[in-house]
Amino acid sequence: MASTPRVPSISTRQRVLQVLVLLLALAGGILVWQWIVTANQIPKYILPSPVDTAVALFTDSDTLWPALLVTMRITFMALAVAIIGGVTIAIIIVQSKWLELALFPFTVILQVTPIIAIAPLILIYAPDTQTALMICAFAVAFFPILSNMVQGLKSVDHRLLDLFELYGANRWQTLLFLRIPASMPYFMAGLRIAGGLSLIAAVVAEFAAGSAGQGAGLAFRLLESQYRLNLPRMFAALIMLCGTGIAIYALTSLIAWLTLHRWHESAIERED
């Protein structure tokens, strides 16, 4: 007797399982944390428990949320400028190898200089602290976008370039219909790196700036709670930072998936 083969619905079941495992692992970690604090009776000015942290997250929301918004604003503005700048300069660079050679040292200098080392200088030159922080975050996010985009724009199948030449395509058509679409997988890889880095750089730069008061970001709140030994609030701020980092990663991954899933190998799921 031949039975009709059933289409395995593995993907949905597996996805639910994946999420379940993820949540369980996270919950397990929090439980262990709580257990360590309670079992050893660690005071909360040394290591606050998850409960203390959650309470701080709630009671200090008036100080923490505005600070988070400031940090996020800096992060996303820096990322946006890095994307626009990185892509534009990459497109200019690939037009001529002399231009690439001339600009190359500057991009490498920008990449290898530790942001914490030049942040004080930027603070002096920039008109205000917010701008300085944005420049720092931009400087870090810029390079991964630029180098990936240059690599992508140059990694075009040379036979497709021949084909465009055969049909008399001009520079713009080749750029628009061939080079830019072909570079998208590379750009997306750069975007994922740059997204995380711009948040880190925004925080690091704020540490260096030590800006206080109304417009202060999460980094300042971290420093402040450390000085005051308000460790629950410090943990709450850290968790907010982590959450923001994860959200940025998820967002950039989603953008990459939406752009590539129909055609690129990296976004195609295979059945084994």
Next chain:
Amino acid sequence: MSTLLAMRDVSKIFANGTLALNGMSLEIGEGEFLSLLGPSGCGKSTALRIMAGLAAPSSGTVEWPSSRTNERGLPQGDIGFVFQEPTLMPWQNVFGNVYLPLKLHGLSKAQARERVMDNLQNVGLADFANAYPRQLSGGMKMRVSIARALVTRPRLLLMDEPFAALDEITRHKLNDDLLALWRRTGITVIFVTHSVFESAYLSSRIVVMRPRPGQVFSDLPIAQPEMRGETYRVSEFYRANCQSVSEALQGAIRAAES
């Protein structure tokens, strides 16, 4: 038969000093199915690229006596090119890939739709217009590539070992489809191959090339019966054609070695 294209004393030296072509002269008549046959390194692909204007000859000229040419001396839109790989844009679906040459010539999607669909119909892929290249088999991708080369209604189709990477069954099918197309449209085909059998099966004329340096070694007209297909593949006539082509190829290889 009027001359479509003539190479006159064309040489090509690469930047590394390799003499890829040495004084190659060849006239191709309108409606011919010409195979360029030779061992690898004989310059047959280079000759094809020079005809297409994708490479410039180091000396000599390529003439198009009966075509209107553009500022680069090429009859734009009159040449279709099929590469050894399908060379499709993976981010475009089948329709988008075939539409490309018309898009580059400034036609809108609406203006081009009918022509693109006609060409997909001709290669049997009308139902796959919305599929992406990764969803297609090797043979289907090659059909898309052929549809794209024909969408501008070129007078000359240049093919650079187009079926070399395909399995034999698919290759035979595509050989027959290509012959049917050639008969139906009267298009001129220049077909680069290193297969004696493929060239003997397809061509009305075979130019055997010798390597180091690349030159025309012999120029064989091939008499072909009206109908081809599996009966022709096992006929004495085909076997004799293969033998004379094979002998010419052996001669070219010997000439290069001596």
